[in-house]
Amino acid sequence: MRNAFFLGKGGVGKTTSSAAFALAEARAGKRVLIASLDPAHNLGDVLGKRLKDKPLRVEENLDALEIRLSAWVDRYLKDSRDEMKETYSYAGALNLDSFFDIMKYSPGTEEYAVLWAIEHIHCELSPDYDLVVYDTPPTALSLRFLAMPAISNMWITELAKLRERILQRRQIVTKINPESPVASSCVDKDDDKVYGRLGSIKRRLALLQKLFSEESFVAVVINPDSLSVSEALRIKEELERIDIPFSAICVNKRGLSKAPWQLDAELAEIPAFYFDFKPEGLHERDDLMRLDTQDLVAAFDAAASEGIR
Ligand SMILES: Nc1ncnc2c1ncn2[C@@H]1O[C@H](COP(=O)(O)OP(=O)(O)OP(=O)(O)O)[C@@H](O)[C@H]1O
Numbered sequence: 001m002r003n004a005f006f007l008g009k010g011g012v013g014k015t016t017s018s019a020a021f022a023l024a025e026a027r028a029g030k031r032v033l034i035a036s037l038d039p040a041h042n043l044g045d046v047l048g049k050r051l052k053d054k055p056l057r058v059e060e061n062l063d064a065l066e067i068r069l070s071a072w073v074d075r076y077l078k079d080s081r082d083e084m085k086e087t088y089s090y091a092g093a094l095n096l097d098s099f100f101d102i103m104k105y106s107p108g109t110e111e112y113a114v115l116w117a118i119e120h121i122h123c124e125l126s127p128d129y130d131l132v133v134y135d136t137p138p139t140a141l142s143l144r145f146l147a148m149p150a151i152s153n154m155w156i157t158e159l160a161k162l163r164e165r166i167l168q169r170r171q172i173v174t175k176i177n178p179e180s181p182v183a184s185s186c187v188d189k190d191d192d193k194v195y196g197r198l199g200s201i202k203r204r205l206a207l208l209q210k211l212f213s214e215e216s217f218v219a220v221v222i223n224p225d226s227l228s229v230s231e232a233l234r235i236k237e238e239l240e241r242i243d244i245p246f247s248a249i250c251v252n253k254r255g256l257s258k259a260p261w262q263l264d265a266e267l268a269e270i271p272a273f274y275f276d277f278k279p280e281g282l283h284e285r286d287d288l289m290r291l292d293t294q295d296l297v298a299a300f301d302a303a304a305s306e307g308i309r
């Protein structure tokens with residue numbers, strides 16, 4: 001296991017906790033990449049370094065990047081357009097440009113863009129590091145992109161079956177009437193471009209599903225208040241549904257409020273780690289080291305070395 005995701009409600013301290021964790025691991029000698037997936041980035045501010053969409057050195061052992069979601073959306077749309085043109089000969093007759101203008105604002109587009117950004121980080125960048133830490137956007141978008149591989153896989157499986165049926169019908173028609181115009185089109189799924197494309201998307205999504213469900217440590221950040229706990233419960237339910245582990249709870253800003261507070265019984269079995277509220281604020285990178293991430297680092301390292309969830 002070489003990946004850690006920090007999820008949670010807006011403002012609870014995902015960026016702070018993920019950066020503190022990444023810094024502690026880096027200062028303990030691991031080669032760490034921290035990547036912000038949040039379109040409203042502030043990871044650079046927290047680390048005291050202006051970041052780009054490719055890894056930049058923050059300090060020894062620690063590199064960071066902020067993905068440019070708009071660029072990944074554009075790349076995703078361009079790839080989809082190129083694939084359509086290549087795969088469907090009749091696509092030239094359609095007005096693809098207006099179709100893709102609409103797609104830019106369609107549900108799901110941002111989620112796919114985040115997924116392909118993670119795929120890039122995982123496949124191209126992560127081999128240079130011991131671990132990759134992901135700072136995520138607030139819950140709603142994060143749960144949607146985490147669920148995307150499982151949901152899309154169901155769709156693609158059904159589409160592949162449909163495509164197989166189309167090819168079988170073509171075979172039948174060709175046998176009955178070798179003169180049929182269908183005879184000139186593809187009848188074998190091994191040669192069929194559409195079937196091949198579906199297979200390649202399925203493989204890419206399966207790799208991401210495996211990354212999320214088997215190779216990631218997922219920490220949910222909360223504050224000692226009932227709203228963020230309710231959100232953590234919703235996240236727990238969702239993660240169970242999509243078969244992604246809930247590895248740790250980070251209770252950040254402990255002591256901020258004097259109101260009595262206690263962790264919900266449903267979260268009791270999940271390992272919890274506490275970071276105190278720092279009334280003087282966190283202004284510089286070194287301030288992050290004042291959050292007590294030692295036990296969290298030990299838990300991650302143990303999970304990483306055992307390769308267990
Ligand atoms: N333990 C702490 N003590 C004091 N201040 C903290 C602590 N943790 C976070 N903060 C402050 O709380 C604010 C929100 O933190 P942060 O940006 O890490 O949250 P976030 O969950 O990433 O927010 P967003 O959902 O907007 O991405 C920041 O001003 C940060 O400095």
Ligand SMILES: [Mg+2]
Pocket residue numbers: 014015016038042135136
């Ligand atoms: Mg943040």
